[in-house]
Amino acid sequence: MDGSRAQTLLRTVTHPAVWSLPVMVLLVIAAMPFNDGFYNFWVNYDAQGGVQQQEQIYATRIFRHTSGVLCGQLLALLAGVSLARRYAHAAALAIAVPLALLLAGVTIAVAYPLAQAREGIFLTTPPLDDPVLVRVLLCELGAYPLFAAAGVGLGALLGERLRRRRVRLPLAILLVLGWSVAVMTGLLQDDRFGAPTVLLWTVSPVAAGTAIALAGLSMDVWSAPPVLVGDWGRGASTALLVSTSAYALGLNLLAVLAERRRRGDGAPTGPGPASSRRA
Numbered sequence: 001m002d003g004s005r006a007q008t009l010l011r012t013v014t015h016p017a018v019w020s021l022p023v024m025v026l027l028v029i030a031a032m033p034f035n036d037g038f039y040n041f042w043v044n045y046d047a048q049g050g051v052q053q054q055e056q057i058y059a060t061r062i063f064r065h066t067s068g069v070l071c072g073q074l075l076a077l078l079a080g081v082s083l084a085r086r087y088a089h090a091a092a093l094a095i096a097v098p099l100a101l102l103l104a105g106v107t108i109a110v111a112y113p114l115a116q117a118r119e120g121i122f123l124t125t126p127p128l129d130d131p132v133l134v135r136v137l138l139c140e141l142g143a144y145p146l147f148a149a150a151g152v153g154l155g156a157l158l159g160e161r162l163r164r165r166r167v168r169l170p171l172a173i174l175l176v177l178g179w180s181v182a183v184m185t186g187l188l189q190d191d192r193f194g195a196p197t198v199l200l201w202t203v204s205p206v207a208a209g210t211a212i213a214l215a216g217l218s219m220d221v222w223s224a225p226p227v228l229v230g231d232w233g234r235g236a237s238t239a240l241l242v243s244t245s246a247y248a249l250g251l252n253l254l255a256v257l258a259e260r261r262r263r264g265d266g267a268p269t270g271p272g273p274a275s276s277r278r279a
Helices: 002-013 016-036 038-043 049-065 069-086 089-118 131-163 165-187 198-202 204-217 234-265
Strands: none
Touching (some): 016 038, 038 049, 049 089, 069 089, 069 131, 069 165, 089 131, 131 204, 131 234, 198 234
């Protein structure tokens, strides 16, 4: 009985719906200092004049209120992969999408008061009255369920290979490292997207980072007078939603086709009653 209770407790604790929510809270809190100091460290450490200082204040507001969203998208993807290991394909999707929406709600619920506490008196307009900030937030948070669905498709496609520790651990490390590089590629875009445009439409984390960066840095403050050289991240936000939707649809279709092929070959078709109870 003790062993059965321990296994039940372990399955409960390791369920994505249990561990992902507190992890999301911690990610937002941990990301806030990075986002708060991003402009001064990566963009312009010595803002001069009223225009540059205004950009500094406005861009920092954007970064603060989007604290944790890029980490949350990765977390939604990983939660989807984890759910695919526990449930049949359709059931995993049915759980992953609302869980991702809940993660999005937790992200904004934690980030908003933390960002507000750091704002000074220089911006008199409430954050949610800013159409640029609201748009980029909606697009970034709207990508959560798409990433979760893509994670389910990826997990279902990889199938039994994810149960091997020697496969799962290197894959997770490569995913996190690749995600970090892609996100930073997007965040370091200045005024306009300077990397190959194809990256926006094929690498979703690049588009996610670019949308946030350009939302606050679309004005060329070095010219006199300042001129608009970007689109406030609209194009990158569109690319984010389109590319993530394509990944979610494509990976799940491939997973369905792979499952049908396994059935035709007489191989096991995915998490059965026994495997669905594993962590």
